[in-house]
Amino acid sequence: MLVVHPMMEMSFFRNLDQRMFILSGKHPRTPFYQMFARMAKWIWILQGIATSIDPNAQIFSVHRGSKFSDVYMEPVQENKEGVIVSEGEQSNFKVEFMVMPGFRIGSTFVKSRVYLSETKQPAGT
Numbered sequence: 001m002l003v004v005h006p007m008m009e010m011s012f013f014r015n016l017d018q019r020m021f022i023l024s025g026k027h028p029r030t031p032f033y034q035m036f037a038r039m040a041k042w043i044w045i046l047q048g049i050a051t052s053i054d055p056n057a058q059i060f061s062v063h064r065g066s067k068f069s070d071v072y073m074e075p076v077q078e079n080k081e082g083v084i085v086s087e088g089e090q091s092n093f094k095v096e097f098m099v100m101p102g103f104r105i106g107s108t109f110v111k112s113r114v115y116l117s118e119t120k121q122p123a124g125t
Contacts (some may be wrong), residue, residue, distance in 0.1 A: 005035075006019065008010060012032065013032075016122040018030070018033060027030075039100075043059075043100070043101065045053065046103065047103070050103045050105050050110075053105055054099050054106050055103045055105065056106075057105045057106075058103065058104045059100060059101050059102070060072070060102045060103070060104065060107065060112065061098055061101045061102075062095050062098045062101075062102070062112045062114055064095055064096060064097065064098075065094055065095065066094065066095045066114055067093070067094055067095075068093035068094060068114070068116055071109070071116050072102055072109060072111060072112060073095070073102070073111055073112050073113070073123075074111040074113050074114070075093075075113065075115070075116050076099055076110070076113050076114065076115050077112060085101060092118055093116040093117065093118055093119065094116065094117055094118055094119050095114045095115070095116060096114075096115045096116060096117045097114065097115040098112055098113070098114050098115075099113040099114060099115065100103070100112060109113075
């Protein structure tokens with residue numbers, strides 16, 4: 001219940017019926033809930049696999065408003081001009097929503113998947 005804020009649920013469904021159904025101990029059969037539950041299960045499985053490979057493996061998340069870094073993140077969508085790449089330079093993109101968290105296993109990173117928006121640069125920069 002902490003993952004989806006009531007205002008977000010209200011904007012998706014126009015009511016809080018899903019929340020009340022879950023709070024009563026039941027599981028909705030809606031496509032949204034089933035996809036969400038499947039995604040949560042696979043994240044949990046991925047974390048289990050990662051820690052079985054390396055007990056010090058870490059899961060990391062990317063917060064809304066973070067600058068895009070192609071070292072740690074992979075965009076879900078493509079830019080109109082092509083693939084979004086920051087190449088360690090000043091990125092013109094910021095994170096709007098994380099779809100999948102990232103993992104660090106030893107020195108290897110599994111990139112987080114994110115939706116991005118382009119930030120507008122002030123004139124003259």
